Amino acid sequence: MKRLRTITQAAKLRLKTPLRPKLRQNTRWGSTYTMLARYFELREYISADDEELAEEMPSPAANRKLKTLLVKLSDAQSVAMKLQCEDLNLLDARDLLNGLLEVMPSFDDYLVGFADRILKRRKANDAPSAYVLLGAIPPTSNIVERLFSTARMVLRYERNRLR
Template sequence: MKRLRTLTQAAKLRLKTPLRPKLRQQTRWGSTYAMLARHFELREFINVNDEELVELMPSPAANRRLKALLNEMSDVESISKKLQSEGLNLLDARDLLDGLLEIKPSFTNYIAPTADIVHSPDFESGVVKVLGGHESDLSRAEKEALRPFRQMTSRSRSPEEDPTKLGFADRILKRRKVQAETS
């Protein structure tokens, strides 16, 4: 992708498409997904007879692996975008991360409720239980972690989403709501 941003290659590409290559940013995970997605969008416009680029282009086998990786990353990207949206509570976030763990168990060390990054596991699990309507299941440690926040409030429901086209993240949240209604 870097090579396609040089003056000569960018001019050649500009003649064929308004799309521009995207570079990976070290601090943004989403840029990796965007760069890979843009690779497949630009691939049809890249001249395979261009000697400067031909040796830098991935082989067909590598392209198949990259396409499979892009498909896997699309679920992670969906979760990432949903976690950044408005109106999400800790229960929704935990459901999203648990849904991601179902398809990517290798993320357990990073996003599981017991991961090292979780500052207060008792607080997190307590909030999830309260938001899920399972206050009676709180352990003594969870009650103690939630004690400073105890007050009587009413729950507000978020507006229903359009079910016609749900992303991976939306399907996880909808599954939890349906399970809660049936039990």
């Protein structure tokens, strides 16, 4: 897909279709799905006798593997999109993740590690504070406030006399 974004290849592709190739972003796994989906959309427009691309195009066996990968990733992509909607409750989210783990047991390793990290972080945050009421300082009484203000007035004059 990266080779299809060069100037000459993009110009050849632009003559045939308005679709543009998508690149994979390492920080977003969904970009792998969009890149594969776009590859299969663009595959019919890519010239088979183009020598520059012939070396980098996948073989028919690799295309079959990519197609099965795309089908598996479409399941994961649909679950990911459904988990992001607003009207989803906790039971539905659990059902979606359980269904995804039935289809793709390899995701279990990632989710279990993630869940353990979350629970460990929550246990670390639950440690009680050794200091009492640091978040809010209790107010002083009116009598003490009056004492401080008169002491300030008295000491102000005393300090002025020292100069």
